[in-house]
Amino acid sequence: MRADAARNLDAVLRAGARLLAEDPGTSMSAVAAAAGVDRTTLHRRFANREALLSAVFQAKLDSAENVLDEARLTEAPVPVALHRYVEKIVPVSREWPLDTRRMMQNDPAASIRRQEQSARVDAFIRRSRDEGYLRGDVDMTWARTVLDQLVDAAAHQFPTLTPPQAADLVVATFMNGLGAA
Amino acid sequence: MRADAARNLDAVLRAGARLLAEDPGTSMSAVAAAAGVDRTTLHRRFANREALLSAVFQAKLDSAENVLDEARLTEAPVPVALHRYVEKIVPVSREWPLDTRRMMQNDPAASIRRQEQSARVDAFIRRSRDEGYLRGDVDMTWARTVLDQLVDAAAHQFPTLTPPQAADLVVATFMNGLGAA
DNA sequence: TATTATCGCCTCACTGCTGTTGCATTTAGC
DNA sequence: GCTAAATGCAACAGCAGTGAGGCGATAATA
Numbered sequence: 001m002r003a004d005a006a007r008n009l010d011a012v013l014r015a016g017a018r019l020l021a022e023d024p025g026t027s028m029s030a031v032a033a034a035a036g037v038d039r040t041t042l043h044r045r046f047a048n049r050e051a052l053l054s055a056v057f058q059a060k061l062d063s064a065e066n067v068l069d070e071a072r073l074t075e076a077p078v079p080v081a082l083h084r085y086v087e088k089i090v091p092v093s094r095e096w097p098l099d100t101r102r103m104m105q106n107d108p109a110a111s112i113r114r115q116e117q118s119a120r121v122d123a124f125i126r127r128s129r130d131e132g133y134l135r136g137d138v139d140m141t142w143a144r145t146v147l148d149q150l151v152d153a154a155a156h157q158f159p160t161l162t163p164p165q166a167a168d169l170v171v172a173t174f175m176n177g178l179g180a181a
Numbered sequence: 182m183r184a185d186a187a188r189n190l191d192a193v194l195r196a197g198a199r200l201l202a203e204d205p206g207t208s209m210s211a212v213a214a215a216a217g218v219d220r221t222t223l224h225r226r227f228a229n230r231e232a233l234l235s236a237v238f239q240a241k242l243d244s245a246e247n248v249l250d251e252a253r254l255t256e257a258p259v260p261v262a263l264h265r266y267v268e269k270i271v272p273v274s275r276e277w278p279l280d281t282r283r284m285m286q287n288d289p290a291a292s293i294r295r296q297e298q299s300a301r302v303d304a305f306i307r308r309s310r311d312e313g314y315l316r317g318d319v320d321m322t323w324a325r326t327v328l329d330q331l332v333d334a335a336a337h338q339f340p341t342l343t344p345p346q347a348a349d350l351v352v353a354t355f356m357n358g359l360g361a362a
Numbered sequence: 363t364a365t366t367a368t369c370g371c372c373t374c375a376c377t378g379c380t381g382t383t384g385c386a387t388t389t390a391g392c
Numbered sequence: 393g394c395t396a397a398a399t400g401c402a403a404c405a406g407c408a409g410t411g412a413g414g415c416g417a418t419a420a421t422a
Binding site for chain 2: 153
């Protein structure tokens with residue numbers, strides 16, 4: 001791919017992620033305009049709207065996969081891995097703010113890939129409990145959900161937090177809650 | 182208003198809330214069909230799409246306001262009020278699953294009303310800290326956000342939980358987190 | 363039962379989004 | 393500098409959603 005084409009593709013994906021996160025009904029025209037390209041250029045690269053959506057999701061999944069690899073969730077000590085995972089996933093969530101859960105239902109391939117990544121975090125949560133870092137009576141799916149929600153909240157509703165600050169906050173809340181001792 | 186008209190209106194609002202929560206781009210036709218009403222009936226009652234949206238939000242805000250009144254957030258003991266609030270707000274969130282935060286920006290009146298309700302919960306969070314139920318070093322806006330997220334998660338991602346069960350789970354996680362002692 | 367508010371059905375016009383094509387122009391890479 | 397890829401621009405067709413109006417039928421209420 002030519003360099004200018006790569007630049008434009010990147011701009012389109014980022015603009016698409018941003019606009020579609022604000023309003024899932026955003027038109028192709030709006031995405032094209034925000035990315036500084038002509039509407040027809042978008043249609044040349046992506047056969048239809050769904051294809052654009054899929055490409056944006058792929059980009060998000062690529063970033064997330066890197067984070068999962070770097071966090072070493074299966075090997076590193078639980079506290080270290082958790083903190084590192086949150087610290088790295090917050091910027092990804094900010095760069096690609098799309099809600100993958102509700103917008104990906106028409107893309108089976110991406111959906112499967114997402115579930116694979118999700119399973120890796122689930123396994124980490126399970127290991128955390130097995131190693132005694134989580135209470136034994138906690139439902140694992142609930143723990144997983146809470147972690148996701150805290151990450152999303154810190155990433156999007158507290159945009160001024162740096163990733164390390166966000167990680168401190170999320171991990172502390174996840175482990176200890178907000179109640180007084 | 183005639184009785185049948187009231188029935189139809191109610192059906193439209195509930196169907197609208199459900200469908201629009203799943204897909205914010207749901208068409209008026211789809212809402213009408215789901216409510217068992219003709220499309221033109223919808224257009225007669227609501228001048229445009231925005232008006233329908235506003236009406237759905239109003240319905241949600243009405244329900245939420247009842248909950249805030251009944252929970253007695255300013256008077257009842259903090260643990261009691263918190264548990265009662267969560268227990269009552271979970272069904273509201275389930276009945277009106279729309280995300281008020283992102284879909285209400287074109288409705289200033291509803292937006293203001295939402296902020297007023299939000300302020301009541303904020304005040305309760307502040308009281309909880311002042312009375313020693315929350316750690317003193319916790320950011321109040323963070324605490325508020327976490328509570329909202331936990332409620333949403335319990336309401337929508339764990340639909341089989343009864344409201345009391347959901348309240349137990351949310352309150353325990355909010356106060357104590359998920360970490361081992 | 364009589365009245366009338368409400369509804370369903372049909373039709374129409376309008377708009378915005380999608381997707382395609384042809385052609386001239388620009389730009390990256392050799 | 394040359395070549396081919398990529399783009400911008402204009403125009404077009406098709407489609408879905410929106411919103412309005414008329415009219416006969418239906419159902420609530422007095």
